[in-house]
Amino acid sequence: MDTYSVITVAFLVFYLFAGIWAGRQTKTVEDHYVMSRSAPAFLITGTLVASNLSSVTFISFTGVAFKLGPHSMISMFGMSVAASLVLGLWLGKYFYRMELLTIPDFFKKRYSSRAVELISSLIVLISMSVYMIAVMLGTTVVAENLFGWSRSASLIGILAAITIFTVIGGMRSVVVTDTIMFVVFLIGGLIIGPAIIIKLGGIGPAIEQATASIPHVFDWHGTQSTFVGGMKLLETNMLSFVMVLAAPHLISRINIAKSEREFGKAMVYLAVALPIVIVGLIYSFSYLPLLNSEIKPVETFPWVARNLVPAFIGTIGLAGVIAAAISTTTSLFQQAAATLSSDIIKSFFKPDMSDDQLLKLSRFCVVLIAVFVFFGSSIDNIGAASIMYAFLFATSAFAAWLPSLYLGVMWKGATTKGALWSMGIGLPLIIALGLGKKAGIVPSWLPPNFFGLIVSTVIMVGVSLVTQNEANEEIIYTGDSVADSVQ
Amino acid sequence: MKEMNRNVGLYCALISGLVYVLLNIFLVFRLPKVLDTFLVFSWVFVPGIIGSLIFYVMDKKGSWDGKS
Numbered sequence: 001m002d003t004y005s006v007i008t009v010a011f012l013v014f015y016l017f018a019g020i021w022a023g024r025q026t027k028t029v030e031d032h033y034v035m036s037r038s039a040p041a042f043l044i045t046g047t048l049v050a051s052n053l054s055s056v057t058f059i060s061f062t063g064v065a066f067k068l069g070p071h072s073m074i075s076m077f078g079m080s081v082a083a084s085l086v087l088g089l090w091l092g093k094y095f096y097r098m099e100l101l102t103i104p105d106f107f108k109k110r111y112s113s114r115a116v117e118l119i120s121s122l123i124v125l126i127s128m129s130v131y132m133i134a135v136m137l138g139t140t141v142v143a144e145n146l147f148g149w150s151r152s153a154s155l156i157g158i159l160a161a162i163t164i165f166t167v168i169g170g171m172r173s174v175v176v177t178d179t180i181m182f183v184v185f186l187i188g189g190l191i192i193g194p195a196i197i198i199k200l201g202g203i204g205p206a207i208e209q210a211t212a213s214i215p216h217v218f219d220w221h222g223t224q225s226t227f228v229g230g231m232k233l234l235e236t237n238m239l240s241f242v243m244v245l246a247a248p249h250l251i252s253r254i255n256i257a258k259s260e261r262e263f264g265k266a267m268v269y270l271a272v273a274l275p276i277v278i279v280g281l282i283y284s285f286s287y288l289p290l291l292n293s294e295i296k297p298v299e300t301f302p303w304v305a306r307n308l309v310p311a312f313i314g315t316i317g318l319a320g321v322i323a324a325a326i327s328t329t330t331s332l333f334q335q336a337a338a339t340l341s342s343d344i345i346k347s348f349f350k351p352d353m354s355d356d357q358l359l360k361l362s363r364f365c366v367v368l369i370a371v372f373v374f375f376g377s378s379i380d381n382i383g384a385a386s387i388m389y390a391f392l393f394a395t396s397a398f399a400a401w402l403p404s405l406y407l408g409v410m411w412k413g414a415t416t417k418g419a420l421w422s423m424g425i426g427l428p429l430i431i432a433l434g435l436g437k438k439a440g441i442v443p444s445w446l447p448p449n450f451f452g453l454i455v456s457t458v459i460m461v462g463v464s465l466v467t468q469n470e471a472n473e474e475i476i477y478t479g480d481s482v483a484d485s486v487q
Numbered sequence: 488m489k490e491m492n493r494n495v496g497l498y499c500a501l502i503s504g505l506v507y508v509l510l511n512i513f514l515v516f517r518l519p520k521v522l523d524t525f526l527v528f529s530w531v532f533v534p535g536i537i538g539s540l541i542f543y544v545m546d547k548k549g550s551w552d553g554k555s
Binding site for chain 2: 071074075077078079081082085088089203204207211215218219220259260261264265267268269271272274275276278279
């Protein structure tokens with residue numbers, strides 16, 4: 001193994017032991033699912049940024065910036081910041097007061113329908129699993145590049161590490177290791193990206209050369225036409241909007257906060273850190289064609305890490321990609337396993353299960369999902385577009401439940417039937433649009449998440465207006481005062 | 488609540504604001520086409536500056552549930 005491989009393996013071993021050490025206090029279901037609601041702001045920020053920035057960011061987004069220009073990729077994080085602040089400073093506190101263990105828990109409490117509960121659980125399972133596959137696809141690119149391992153070996157090695165400490169430590173392991181990873185890829189991202197500009201002679205010479213050779217980097221639509229660029233901008237911003245407000249592995253972080261204010265503070269920290277990391281990382285890659293225009297987009301980050309920075313820094317960067325993938329995947333694993341065990345198996349098949357049994361089941365479900373992800377990730381052809389596609393497809397599913405989630409908090413008139421029809425039609429529509437896009441039936445510029453969100457919202461509002469609230473719906477936000485929120 | 492903790496929103500707004508201004512001076516305003524990048528960077532940084540200030544005001548007014 002070369003220097004890169006040795007340092008990366010050492011780093012991953014450290015990461016594994018950090019996760020196991022952090023998880024040694026995990027004894028109860030509340031610990032495993034929500035860290036016993038004890039997380040301070042910096043841990044919440046760390047886990048959110050780390051979970052948000054997966055290998056998709058490092059491998060695919062940099063590749064897109066390299067090929068098409070930086071602006072659509074950077075602009076989506078503006079929406080991430082705005083949506084995070086809306087959650088942290090306003091809406092999040094209503095979810096916090098419900099004392100949820102999982103996001104499908106919200107649907108169970110707010111709407112009195114087993115069908116709504118089931119659909120919400122399926123949304124979590126399907127979206128988390130496909131998202132995990134997208135993240136693992138990106139990770140294997142780096143692992144193959146770094147170690148020369150085969151696809152299967154990379155998958156087994158990384159999945160084994162993730163499964164071990166998610167099984168043992170649950171949310172606590174995930175959050176603590178996420179925060180370590182946040183620091184690592186903060187360093188990697190702020191040094192790797194700018195290395196491109198430094199190699200070009202600084203920002204002045206870089207701009208001069210770009211003006212002559214690749215002027216598209218200064219246009220908001222990049223190399224695409226105005227219409228296609230506009231739809232891309234819309235799709236990526238909608239992606240962020242839906243992700244931040246509706247992705248279960250992100251909004252579940254509300255439940256781990258030690259107080260409402262602590263969660264709000266965490267969102268403010270995120271609003272400072274995320275723009276700095278993203279601009280530092282992604283913007284620079286749009287200038288990379290000036291140094292090497294022959295690289296495949298999916299290999300841009302590994303190429304820069306190996307060729308433009310000292311070996312140690314490059315290794316941190318590459319290890320950071322694997323770390324970013326692991327941090328996102330552990331969050332996804334934890335959510336998917338929690339939903340499978342608590343919201344599906346316990347809720348529908350074994351309601352009398354004790355907390356001890358549920359904890360054991362949750363751990364078993366992590367392993368089960370790991371096996372599924374392994375087979376799903378064993379795909380022959382990988383490109384930045386495939387990874388991006390899987391990511392967009394997975395996250396579009398959240399658009400199906402977003403209206404039920406937030407209208408359920410903000411509007412007393414949101415009914416169970418509205419939620420049922422909204423998710424029941426929204427989810428298959430989004431899946432159909434996503435598959436249709438892949439098959440070439442649906443235009444490539446059409447964003448499934450945007451149309452899915454519009455359809456789900458219209459159905460939610462329309463059906464709620466013509467139906468009545470069920471007797472045992474739990475109304476959360478009256479709109480009258482904070483004190484009126486249901487405990 | 489400790490004074491530093493109460494002013495955390497203000498400090499975050501200042502940090503974000505400073506980085507935003509420096510980026511504009513040393514990068515954006517040197518581009519041959521300024522507006523597109525200026526708008527994108529503004530969209531990324533300005534919500535954070537505003538949100539941080541809102542958090543600061545919420546702390547001053549005691550708008551949380553009392554646990555800090």
